[in-house]
Amino acid sequence: MKRAVILLLALCLCLAIAPPAAADAPGKTLVVWFSCTGTTQAVAETAADILGADTYEIVPIQPYTDADLAYYTGGRADQEQADPSARPAISGGVEDMAQYDTVLLGYPIWHGQAPRIISTFLESYDLSGKTILPFCTSHSSGIGSSADDLHALAPDAVWLDGTRFAAGASREEIAAWLDGSGIRAAGAVGVFDFEKRTVMLNSGYEMPILGLGTYSLSDEECYASVTALLQAGGRLIDTAYMYGNEAAVGRAVRDSGVPREEIFVITKLYPGAQYDQPEAAIQEALDKLDIGYIDMMLLHHPGENDVQAYKAMEQAVAEGKIHSLGLSNWYVEELEEFLPQVDIMPALVQNEIHPYYQENDVIPYIQGLGIVVQGWYPFGGRGYTADLLGNETISAIAADHGVSSAQVILRWDLQKGVVVIPGSSDPDHIRENLDLFGFALTDDEMGRINALDRGEKHDWY
Ligand SMILES: Cc1cc2nc3c(=O)[nH]c(=O)nc-3n(C[C@H](O)[C@H](O)[C@H](O)COP(=O)(O)O)c2cc1C
Numbered sequence: 001m002k003r004a005v006i007l008l009l010a011l012c013l014c015l016a017i018a019p020p021a022a023a024d025a026p027g028k029t030l031v032v033w034f035s036c037t038g039t040t041q042a043v044a045e046t047a048a049d050i051l052g053a054d055t056y057e058i059v060p061i062q063p064y065t066d067a068d069l070a071y072y073t074g075g076r077a078d079q080e081q082a083d084p085s086a087r088p089a090i091s092g093g094v095e096d097m098a099q100y101d102t103v104l105l106g107y108p109i110w111h112g113q114a115p116r117i118i119s120t121f122l123e124s125y126d127l128s129g130k131t132i133l134p135f136c137t138s139h140s141s142g143i144g145s146s147a148d149d150l151h152a153l154a155p156d157a158v159w160l161d162g163t164r165f166a167a168g169a170s171r172e173e174i175a176a177w178l179d180g181s182g183i184r185a186a187g188a189v190g191v192f193d194f195e196k197r198t199v200m201l202n203s204g205y206e207m208p209i210l211g212l213g214t215y216s217l218s219d220e221e222c223y224a225s226v227t228a229l230l231q232a233g234g235r236l237i238d239t240a241y242m243y244g245n246e247a248a249v250g251r252a253v254r255d256s257g258v259p260r261e262e263i264f265v266i267t268k269l270y271p272g273a274q275y276d277q278p279e280a281a282i283q284e285a286l287d288k289l290d291i292g293y294i295d296m297m298l299l300h301h302p303g304e305n306d307v308q309a310y311k312a313m314e315q316a317v318a319e320g321k322i323h324s325l326g327l328s329n330w331y332v333e334e335l336e337e338f339l340p341q342v343d344i345m346p347a348l349v350q351n352e353i354h355p356y357y358q359e360n361d362v363i364p365y366i367q368g369l370g371i372v373v374q375g376w377y378p379f380g381g382r383g384y385t386a387d388l389l390g391n392e393t394i395s396a397i398a399a400d401h402g403v404s405s406a407q408v409i410l411r412w413d414l415q416k417g418v419v420v421i422p423g424s425s426d427p428d429h430i431r432e433n434l435d436l437f438g439f440a441l442t443d444d445e446m447g448r449i450n451a452l453d454r455g456e457k458h459d460w461y
Pocket residue numbers: 034035036037038039040041069070071077078107108109110111112113137138139140141142167
């Protein structure tokens with residue numbers, strides 16, 4: 001396993017993720033960087049995106065030309081690095097530094113040190129009491145003493161250990177670093193943010209906590225349903241090769257006018273030919289969806305060559321074709337066998353979950369690994385929906401809140417930390433299924449629904 005993944009796994013195990021609650025508002029963070037050729041900037045922007053932090057780029061009044069940057073030529077950069085008192089001037093500044101508790105400070109390594117303009121920056125502000133997390137990029141050098149040598153310029157700041165990234169550092173690597181350095185709020189991975197209606201995945205991407213399942217929807221129904229979802233503000237769509245409607249999902253996404261990056265599409269590879277030739281299967285999904293990248297790809301259920309298929313998905317992550325990975329219909333034993341064989345920790349496990357089949361032993365195990373849980377068949381699945389929605393306890397709770405039984409079940413899922421993707425082709429139901437934030441279930445109501453568990457699984461793989 002990659003070091004970053006082991007680190008993340010260890011961290012998540014230690015945290016033993018608490019039942020989801022609205023995330024605490026952390027202190028404000030500013031990501032600051034200086035970058036001449038974009039390498040440091042890429043890391044900084046990814047870190048800022050993961051943290052939802054503000055950004056500030058250190059821009060020199062006198063830009064560095066290629067000749068200035070040509071090292072070992074005695075040019076401008078070489079000269080500045082040879083002169084510890086050099087302070088290249090900065091254009092503009094941070095508007096209100098006082099509002100930030102934490103500053104990430106990124107720079108390229110120049111002759112083993114931070115560029116002197118970083119010294120200019122540090123001397124321009126009162127950074128006392130702020131936490132500073134340095135990071136650098138370089139051709140091959142480590143961070144060395146470059147960060148420690150900056151401490152004297154902001155002696156009253158709390159300096160965390162810095163780290164070095166190579167060009168092209170992955171989002172997963174950056175997320176693991178932020179977790180490991182404690183910058184990302186402890187437990188943030190997997191914690192549902194009910195304000196933003198998203199959850200932060202261990203891959204460093206945010207995923208909406210509610211959306212639409214497209215199982216059994218024909219192309220036409222699927223296109224109309226995804227369109228209705230996106231118009232109603234929903235942003236999460238679950239499809240699969242097996243559903244035969246990836247192309248319709250992609251078309252609806254493209255036609256929606258909603259910015260691509262706001263939408264989160266999950267699809268799945270199916271055992272058999274797809275696990276045997278996963279590269280071709282991944283390409284097929286990319287082609288059918290035709291939405292640039294795939295937000296998340298799952299293995300539909302355990303099967304021959306599933307590890308091989310997952311490894312191909314890992315490669316697609318490295319190539320930027322897929323952002324996050326996950327598994328569907330994997331339970332405790334299956335996970336114990338599977339996880340040691342792969343490098344990227346799954347970000348999500350999607351299983352059958354409803355009040356009659358609650359997986360109360362499985363969910364905490366998965367969440368404890370820092371993996372988000374998503375439920376399929378939230379209303380019990382075909383042939384069982386009427387029974388479940390008509391359940392006395394659920395109906396009574398629904399009546400008390402003036403909502404539908406479906407909304408009660410979905411809200412129960414969210415309060416358990418389970419992402420919901422109810423399937424529907426009815427625009428009214430699709431809108432109703434998104435309307436889950438005007439009420440909350442009490443502990444007593446949660447307990448009454450928890451008591452309905454019958455261990456009654458309605459579909460098998
Ligand atoms: C003047 C100068 C000196 C450099 N010195 C080193 C060095 O000592 N070790 C190293 O690995 N890379 C060195 N590099 C390469 C940069 O650290 C590396 O390309 C960095 O990722 C560039 O970041 P940027 O694209 O954000 O500007 C140097 C680059 C310049 C311009």
